[in-house]
Amino acid sequence: MGNVSLEKAYLYEKCRLPYAPEAVDSLLEKIGHVDFVADIGSGTGQLARLFAGRCQKVYAVEPDASMRQVAQEVLS
Numbered sequence: 001m002g003n004v005s006l007e008k009a010y011l012y013e014k015c016r017l018p019y020a021p022e023a024v025d026s027l028l029e030k031i032g033h034v035d036f037v038a039d040i041g042s043g044t045g046q047l048a049r050l051f052a053g054r055c056q057k058v059y060a061v062e063p064d065a066s067m068r069q070v071a072q073e074v075l076s
Helices: 006-015 021-031 046-052 065-075
Strands: 036-040 057-061
Touching: 006 065, 021 046, 036 046, 046 057, 046 065
Parallel strands: 036 057
Antiparallel strands: none
16 A cells, blocks of 8 residues: 555545455354454554454554554544
């Protein structure tokens, strides 16, 4: 995505279609319980949120500062 402005990061968070929680449930059903998940390129943390209630710890790694800032706000 390159460098994203803070305004665009907030719009991404607000307007992006969410991931289906059932997809995470199905994945975990197939692979079994996991304690830790790493969401690499996590954007605003939409996928990380779905794993948060299902795993002991989720690492959300986002290189873009604006996307990371929004993720820190919504995930805190």
